[in-house]
Amino acid sequence: MNSWVEEIIGEGGAFARCCEGYEHRPEQLQMAAAVAEAMELYRHCLIEAGTGVGKTVAYLTPAIIHSLQGKPVIISTHTINLQEQLIKKDIPLMQSAMPDTPFKSVLVKGRGNYLCLWELDQARGDVTMAGDPLFERILKWAEETQTGDVSELDFTFPNWNEICSNQDTCRHQQCCHFEKCHYYGMRKRAAEADLIVVNHSLFFSDLGIRLMDPNNSILPEYGAVIFDEAHHLEDVASKVFGIEFSNYRVQNILNRIKKRRDIAVTATELDMIEDANKRLFALFQDVPRSEFFFQDAFQERQTNNLEEAATELMSLIDGLNRQLADQDVEEDEDLKHRIESFRRMLGRMKDELHSLFFREHDNYFKWCDKPNGGKFVSCCLHLTPVDVSSALEGSLWCRKDSVILTSATLANSGGFNYIRSRLGVPEDAIQMVLGSPFNYKEQSLLYVPKDLDFPSEKWTYAEAVSKRIEQLVTASGGRAFLLFTSYRMLNAVYDNLKGRLPYKLLKQGEKSNDKLLEEFRKSDDACLMGVHSFWEGVDVRGEKLSLVVIDKLPFAVPDSPINRARCDAITSSGGDWFREYAMPQAQIRLKQGFGRLIRTKTDRGVVAILDSRLIKKFYGKEFLRYLPKCKGTMKMEDVVEFYNHC
Secondary structure (H helix, E strand, O other): OHHHHHHHHOOOOHHHHHOOOOOOOHHHHHHHHHHHHHHHOOOOEEEEEOOOOOHHHHHHHHHHHHHOOOOOEEEEEOOHHHHHHHHHHHHHHHHHHOOOOOOOEEEOOOHHHEEOHHHHHHHHOOOOOOOOHHHHHHHHHHHHOOOOEHHHOOOOOOOHHHOEOOOOOOOHHHOOOHHHOHHHHHHHHHHOOOEEEEEHHHHHHHHHHHHHOHHHOOOOOOOEEEEOOHHHHHHHHHHHOOEEEEHHHHHHHHHHHHOOOOOOOOHHHHHHHHHHHHHHHHHHHOOOOOEEEHHHHOOHHHHHHHHHHHHHHHHHHHHHHHHHHOOOOOOOHHHHHHHHHHHHHHHHHHHHHHHHHHOOOOOEEEEEEOOOOOOOOOOEEEEEEOOOHHHHHHHHHOOOOEEEEEEOOOOEOOEOHHHHHHHOOOOOOEEEEEOOOOOHHHHEEEEOOOOOOOOOOOHHHHHHHHHHHHHHHHHHOOOEEEEEOOHHHHHHHHHHHOOOOOOOEEEOOOOOHHHHHHHHHHOOOOEEEEEHHHOOOOOOOHHHOOEEEEOOOOOOOOOOHHHHHHHHHHHHOOOOHHHHHHHHHHHHHHHHHHOOOOOOOOOOEEEEEOOOHHHHOOOHHHHHHHOOOOEEEOOHHHHHHHHHOO
């Protein structure tokens, strides 16, 4: 396979001949060779490929060759942006570079993304839909669409969950629309494809389905799997392998049953379930924190109240299920099928409530998430695994021929030990770290102020950070990403800087991320202030971005239930939670933020990390060693001089 790889992306290869401006990168060829070796030898592989390596083309080349020799190859990403880049840009480029080697690719999404024609027929008779202009637009679109993919819509339809494909309501081959079904059309295209692009969530959902019912799996049989943005795998797997039960869950199905005049259930009976659901979640409403363990928030008496409320809700759900089972619908196949789907939903809700309140689970913890803190708008109860490594060992590593994990930030100062331990990656996996081909020593400067106090929640600290950012932004002439570890600090600094800077301040949350980025790219001197989602996957090239400021080291929130549960598990097994979990996680996150600055070989700029712990704490050197090798300074004068010479 390696000779094929060389012919395609080697110096003067097929890719160079068809892609104007393509530059041969030895690191890219190294990565492609490693992926090819892993697939040929049926081994797993871990690769960190620095910014500019061209990792997408590096793994696509051997993936295509391998897929044409046997089973299809799955390519799984975390973000929609990367999926679109693969489908719309990278894979078409590979097709043009390999005209004599035709291959098929397909993007596969979860079934909730696809219009269900049977559900649409049912909705036509819904009086609440009649006359709705948005529903009329849906009907028109349904006549025109070839895919039924909701992403085609240029508007939001609030009742999409009532007309999309659903496992509980799907009639499979018995459906009168089966031959035209958008979901099964996608599955047919996937079965004929060589490359199948998915997201991590769908992949792990399918993995779980395969273990319970292989005949109902979403994806066809495949050989190798490539995970891009693999540093997200633990969080995604934890979510998929757990349970999430929101306060809207029961209400949504009750609303759907209420619409059915042909089901003999009184409004009073449904209202009783609705009230029981409200009483259960009201107990969580009184807890003033946004995230908390069940056991931390409730004393013994309160726990008894929880169990009583859950028992009442489960009993009423069970009673409704029995009522639906007693409905006389033998003459109406559509209604019979609808009732059966309602019963499956209700049965699953009862089982999940029982797991949340009455079962003890090894390796799982129970917690509550209220995104709006004290305001009870939404609330979700979780049953989450502490450790996914054992689950992945039995479902992924032992069952798949070759699994490739790659990212620009996959390793840390301890190599791959962190990611291997968290995901259970076998010891014999191929490991490779490829640095960026960019010249960071010439293109960038790292500024870490020595005179700032350690980060805190005090107003004085936010003011000090604001003043330092003002100095930095003045030196750079705007053109800055200001990255924060919390909304609290972002908002505090925004309030301080508003009106003090001659540059446009764009704040995350005021508009969609896409619109903020579009506005930033159109401006010559804007400053974009963001958290979380702007630390990675954002690509701004050229002079539009010349400064990245990071307010502090991105350690995870220590009292977050997920982090606490993982750290406690490490401690109880005799490990060091800080060195084994908190620090590696923060190192990867910091490198992601750093990576926003230099995106091409001509980019120049400053990364400012306003956290003196980098030079004053014992672990600071570990962080610095993991960052790209560049010039460093603790003096603002050096920053000003750098920009004067740009």
